[in-house]
Amino acid sequence: MPDQHRLARWLGALLLLGATLALLLGAGVGSTGFESVLNASSDPVAWQIIWDIRLPRTLGAWLAGALLGLAGAVAQGLFRNPLADPFLLGSASGASLGVAVALALFGVSPYATEWLVRLGLTGAAFAGAVGGVLLTLALAKGVHHTLRLLLAGVIVGVVLGAVKDLITIAVPDILQAMQAFMLGSTGFVGWTACGVMAATLLPAMAVAWALSQVLDGLTLGEATAHSLGLPLAPMRAALVAVLALATGSAVAQTGLIAFVGLAAPHLVRSIVKTTHGRLIALSALMGGLLLMVADVLARWLIAPQELPVGVLTAVLGGSYLLWLMHRRSARGGFL
């Protein structure tokens, strides 16, 4: 058996290298193709396309993917459930509801200045995601019981979704705008959005890494984790906060992109067996690379048209997981 710690380091380096390559590739693909790169020095529009559109978009895809991968690893560790997904605690439905409320109140009125609307929608999605998680916590009466948290998350998801539906029936004008905002897309990410996501990613990773011990302890069961002297309740609360902020930040900038948060930790675990500190960091790197590659492919495959990036994350992540399952069952292992 190879040394898992060294393997983890190699994987990290490989993922970073892959991300750099994908970033360079991302600067070269798009609806105008490679000519923009060739003309960049002479044509200011081509330069703008490379520098102001393709680069921030590709980097933004990495940042959003990293946030989702990080949140997915935290969710799967917190709930000790490999099916856990960052949108589990009501963050997705909360974000949708937040956007719906903002649109219904301010959105399409002729008196709203445009920057208020812009800030409002992104902020509303973020606030809604965090609010959804807080509501779940309140319903589950704290972070002590994992099963109760999960159940509360499902309930909150359904209820908030229903409220959102009511709002869209009452104010049908907002339906288009809401769809436009929540549709998973990396196409509107500029340098500012990259900055906002990076500002969330770094502290989230630091906090999650610092608290990874509690996730390790939890793998042995709650009784053992408690016996190891881990202050479970405050650490779990902090991890839920990280989950909410990371997910909210990603959703606010790129809408709902499924599967990245679910698949990234699985992909990491299929390659290296390691404790949560490294798992979380590697999941972030893996999620970033996954979404970045999906974004590049979305722009490349049917250029000059674009595919929705969510389709590609599902295809990429899903096929690899399917292959993994097939390989394992062929070997006769469990699943």
Next chain:
Amino acid sequence: MNKPLVSTPRPDAAIQVRQLRVSLSGSPVLHGIDLVFKKGRWTSMVGPNGAGKSTLLKAMAGLLPHTGEVALLGRSLASVPGRDRAKQLAWLGQNEGGADELTAYDVTMLGRLPHQAWLAAPSDADRAAVEQALRSTQAWEWRSRPLGHLSGGERQRVLLARALAVQAEVLLMDEPLANLDPPHQSDWLDMVRALVSEGKTVVSVLHELGMALQSQDVVVVQAGRVMYAGATASPDAHRAIEDVFDRRLLVQAVGDQWVALPQQGKPAESKGRA
């Protein structure tokens, strides 16, 4: 032979339990337990299924809400900060599944958490403790294998190593011999005896009466009450054990050891034919 309860903890007691009551889902499971576990001794806890042995052990480890007092090494358990308690008391529970993705080494290293400073990398002392623990459970050879690739017995030995790595004064173990084959059960016996000779205190809930009869002290539990607490190698202990198991076994001497042999139902107690 219950020891009388005292209001101030005894200095020679590793764990002292006073009027311990535990209720689960509203119904009482433990009814006013008083016990003293002396330092440097191995006590096994036996009793029929559902007697409350695991519950009692968990309450002693501070893992269940309870009324009454539990004192650890002379101090009330509730007043001991979490990390200190974790350094002094190691717990090995039943059915600790889930760590499939971690290697045996990493799992054992988790036992060092109470000793590690926040965010610190493992120290030499940590590494030495992990190696010692893995060697004493014969798991050092495959320390890089993930738990999911191990058999039930190998896994149990890794979990045992995890508890050993804590290097705590007091070890509480619930069914530590699950999935272990006879050679490894003997290894476990040797390990416990070595711990006790170092002055550590071990309390183990055991189903295997043959093993339980090897311990120095025994606590016999039935229906949430202590039927007997005291030396194992005494006729009172043997009678108590036979009683709680409805006299379906007999404690016999074989050489200088005691064993429990199954008995057929006695005619006076046989139930009517269905």
Next chain:
Amino acid sequence: MKALMKKLMVVALVFAVLPAWAIQVRDDRGVTVTLPSPPQRIVSTLPSLTETVCELGACQRLVGVDRYSNFPASVRSLPQVGGGIDPNVEAIVALKPDLVLMAVSSRGVERLESLGLKVVALEPKSAVDVQRVLGVVGQLLEARDAQRVWRVIDAGVHAAAQSLPPKAKSMRVYFEVNQGPYAAGQSSFIGETLARLGVQNIIAAELGPFPKINPEYVVRANPDLIMIGARNADNLAQRPGWAALQAIRDKRICVFSPEESDVLVRPGPRMADAARIMAHCITKQAR
């Protein structure tokens, strides 16, 4: 000295007059957009706006449209820049437009503006909106005849209404927009046209513009005429209770082809055509 003063005067005059040459409009977001000169390269991401530009005679200035814009036929050969919900930012920028027309609900508005493009967000939803949008786009294009275009459209609708036989005025109509079923209410654009034509809409006004109704509602209201698109027109008789509807039994159903549906649902310059299509069908069924 005198020559210098003269030069200064000219310069001052130029600067005083310059703002008057710029075009300023207020779009549907409430934002005032200023263009230095009439736009020559226009990208439109909303079919009704595409049609408006062409109706005002500036079709040749369009350099890119969304994938749903299909009228007039000449725009189909233009480069496509995504849809209303998912505009392709790079494609739009690459076309170097000096004006981008988008729906208010589109997410790309802020992004494109942050990249330095001029974006005017307009989203016509009712007949009043169509007139207003014609005016705004006319201002942008400095087309003098925006009002005349509107009068022609309005007159067309009026003529369609006049062409209906008197019997049609009492007809009660149900217009189904989509599977759901979603009906066209009185406050919707389609409902307004129906009202101009003089027919009754079975959908109560308080239900809103595009309510999702219970099929039972239609059974109870018992319309004289059903208007529906070809895509949704299968198996109408199979709907619970509908087989008994008078309109189904007498085959008083207007089934619109996809091209006709396009005209009917878009609040744009083809309002008059929409009115004519509906009037034609009503006349046929009123016999």
